[in-house]
């Protein structure tokens with residue numbers, strides 16, 4: 444379980460008086476997160492999610508919370524931040540930034556079919572379009588600059604075989620980022636972590652995207668590559684499942700058609716998206732933070748995906 448900052452029902456009841464939510468009746472730590480301390484809370488007015496932010500700062504958080512509010516107001520299915528009586532959505536709990544958001548119905552779809560992938564692709568395209576006029580800017584904090592900083596930190600922990608892979612892929616990605624096609628890619632606010640465990644489904648109905656705390660401005664295609672690398676693969680091998688890839692890409696394309704530049708950038712982008720999570724998992728695995736209980740994600744999963752994307756071309760964008 445990853446609860447870095449414990450919050451008791453008494454703590455919560457003293458704090459929640461500033462919200463129009465009534466008295467808190469239950470609080471339960473959520474085991475599955477790895478970045479923040481998350482809790483399901485029940486109040487007299489319903490069920491919500493409380494997040495105490497462990498890494499992101501007061502200065503960075505308005506981007507994420509305002510983005511969620513912006514999207515929710517435009518009928519993109521995301522948790523809506525709850526404002527206190529002064530209209531504020533970013534708060535302080537135990538000296539750390541904290542927020543309450545609405546709880547999405549349903550559960551994760553961990554065995555997605557092409558139909559589920561289509562629902563995710565269509566909602567992702569709607570999200571990209573709806574965020575176009577979002578006025579705040581923050582870079583993708585897990586983008587190329589972060590890859591450059593993190594590579595030398597994790598390198599000493601790697602086998603020679605993996606060291607070669609990481610260095611070669613960094614060279615490839617930096618060259619790709621310098622091309623005109625890469626610079627021309629349409630971009631804007633992206634989710635940047637849209638894995639199966641960050642989407643809720645109620646049966647076959649998508650009920651929402653959540654966990655926007657890796658969001659930032661980057662190419663829309665990068666967001667798509669992150670999503671395809673999780674939703675459309677066989678989890679054991681990391682290989683792409685063509686029917687699910689087609690379901691996701693075709694549904695996205697129907698809402699927001701791809702450009703020729705995006706088609707040209709698709710294969711490098713899938714590799715870059717695999718590299719990003721290989722790096723973060725390597726970092727978390729070899730340099731873990733203290734937590735009450737913490738289960739780091741397996742880095743070899745994304746090493747396999749990266750090797751596969753290098754060895755086998757993915758289905759074309761359209």
Ligand SMILES: Nc1ncnc2c1ncn2[C@@H]1O[C@H](COP(=O)(O)OP(=O)(O)O)[C@@H](O)[C@H]1O
Nearest residue numbers: 473475476477478479492522545546547653654
């Ligand atoms: N708004 C929400 N509605 C419903 N469940 C949520 C919501 N936010 C988080 N959760 C639940 O909490 C779990 C952990 O949240 P997550 O945002 O992934 O944590 P972290 O940011 O620490 O990685 C999710 O897998 C989900 O089950």
Ligand SMILES: N[C@@H](CCOP(=O)(O)O)C(=O)O
Nearest residue numbers: 476477478636638654720740
């Ligand atoms: N999706 C990332 C890690 C982010 O954790 P999350 O639980 O907040 O999605 C990964 O799988 O490495």
